[in-house]
Amino acid sequence: MPLVVLTGQPSSGKSSAAARLRQLLEPHGAVTVVDEPSLHLERNTAYANSAAEKIARATLKSALERALSPRAFVILDSLNNIKGYRYEVWCAARSVATRYCVVHVDTPTDTCRAWNEARPEGERYSRQIFDDLAGRFETPDSRSRWDAPLFTLRPASCSPEAYEETLASVAAVMTGTAGAPGSGAGTAAGAGEALQPTFATTNPGLLGTNVLHEIDAAAQAVVTAIVDAQAQAGGAPAGLLELGSGCGRLQLERVVPLAELRRHKRTFLKLATQMQYSRVADAAAARRLFVDYLQQQQL
Numbered sequence: 569m570p571l572v573v574l575t576g577q578p579s580s581g582k583s584s585a586a587a588r589l590r591q592l593l594e595p596h597g598a599v600t601v602v603d604e605p606s607l608h609l610e611r612n613t614a615y616a617n618s619a620a621e622k623i624a625r626a627t628l629k630s631a632l633e634r635a636l637s638p639r640a641f642v643i644l645d646s647l648n649n650i651k652g653y654r655y656e657v658w659c660a661a662r663s664v665a666t667r668y669c670v671v672h673v674d675t676p677t678d679t680c681r682a683w684n685e686a687r688p689e690g691e692r693y694s695r696q697i698f699d700d701l702a703g704r705f706e707t708p709d710s711r712s713r714w715d716a717p718l719f720t721l722r723p724a725s726c727s728p729e730a731y732e733e734t735l736a737s738v739a740a741v742m743t744g745t746a747g748a749p750g751s752g753a754g755t756a757a758g759a760g761e762a763l764q765p766t767f768a769t770t771n772p773g774l775l776g777t778n779v780l781h782e783i784d785a786a787a788q789a790v791v792t793a794i795v796d797a798q799a800q801a802g803g804a805p806a807g808l809l810e811l812g813s814g815c816g817r818l819q820l821e822r823v824v825p826l827a828e829l830r831r832h833k834r835t836f837l838k839l840a841t842q843m844q845y846s847r848v849a850d851a852a853a854a855r856r857l858f859v860d861y862l863q864q865q866q867l
């Protein structure tokens with residue numbers, strides 16, 4: 569059930585890390601690797617343009633959701649280069665309350681380019697696709713919950729011992745035999761703990777065809793509550809805001825302008841459109857998701 573999400577530039581050494589991680593996890597249970605080759609996604613076709621890339625990502629995510637089970641460790645061995653996509657993957661993991669971590673295979677772009685050029689013709693990215701993907705990589709940030717706990721692996725510069733030690737730390741966290749990431753790792757917060765689901769999967773389609781409108785309305789209700797609380801505070805930060813209906817609390821350390829709240833809402837809606845709507849059970853769950861999202865935005 570635990571999920572390891574690999575992320576890194578094209579040809580950075582993700583699959584090599586996945587293969588080693590698989591060896592380390594196999595003594596503890598079955599391991600499923602979800603990657604492009606096993607889904608017959610060919611690099612230079614799957615990432616040829618945004619439409620193809622969208623299909624490739626959806627295919628990987630569907631395979632991931634099928635693979636997440638109580639019986640297997642899952643390694644998502646793909647670029648996972650877009651922050652919003654990693655958020656979706658985190659939501660999928662969270663909905664099944666699994667352990668989770670991100671491993672950033674942090675190889676300098678020029679080295680990735682050299683490693684790519686050295687690959688056999690049929691296995692390498694075309695120069696154009698490599699450059700496009702490399703230019704769009706969104707570096708993980710352990711302050712985002714969907715990028716935490718974060719391990720960093722530097723195959724081009726670290727010693728074989730440090731490489732091994734980092735992957736052993738990942739395996740230890742995933743098997744629940746360690747409390748914190750090891751060398752080169754990012755945050756230790758939450759390492760080894762299963763994610764807690766915040767929205768149910770038991771009521772697919774409850775919001776029906778109007779789902780986006782409902783999510784929009786739910787997010788707007790949160791925005792309105794914040795604006796009202798700030799108005800009541802007479803221009804001072806609203807402090808700890810209780811949002812009711814199981815939506816949790818929001819700590820506001822400063823006055824957040826309406827324009828900024830609207831921007832957060834727009835970004836959240838964009839993320840929501842990329843998510844599986846069926847995972848949002850009702851309007852309260854949508855509000856809770858938006859509050860969750862705002863908690864990450866350092867308001």
Ligand SMILES: Nc1ncnc2c1ncn2[C@@H]1O[C@H](COP(=O)(O)OP(=O)(O)OP(=O)(O)O)[C@@H](O)[C@H]1O
Binds near residue numbers: 577583585611723
């Ligand atoms: N530490 C290393 N030193 C030298 N070459 C390496 C190293 N790690 C990986 N490579 C080479 O780089 C190429 C890409 O490796 P790998 O398939 O592990 O990367 P990847 O990030 O999974 O690639 P892709 O983006 O295609 O999935 C391979 O040819 C591999 O042999």
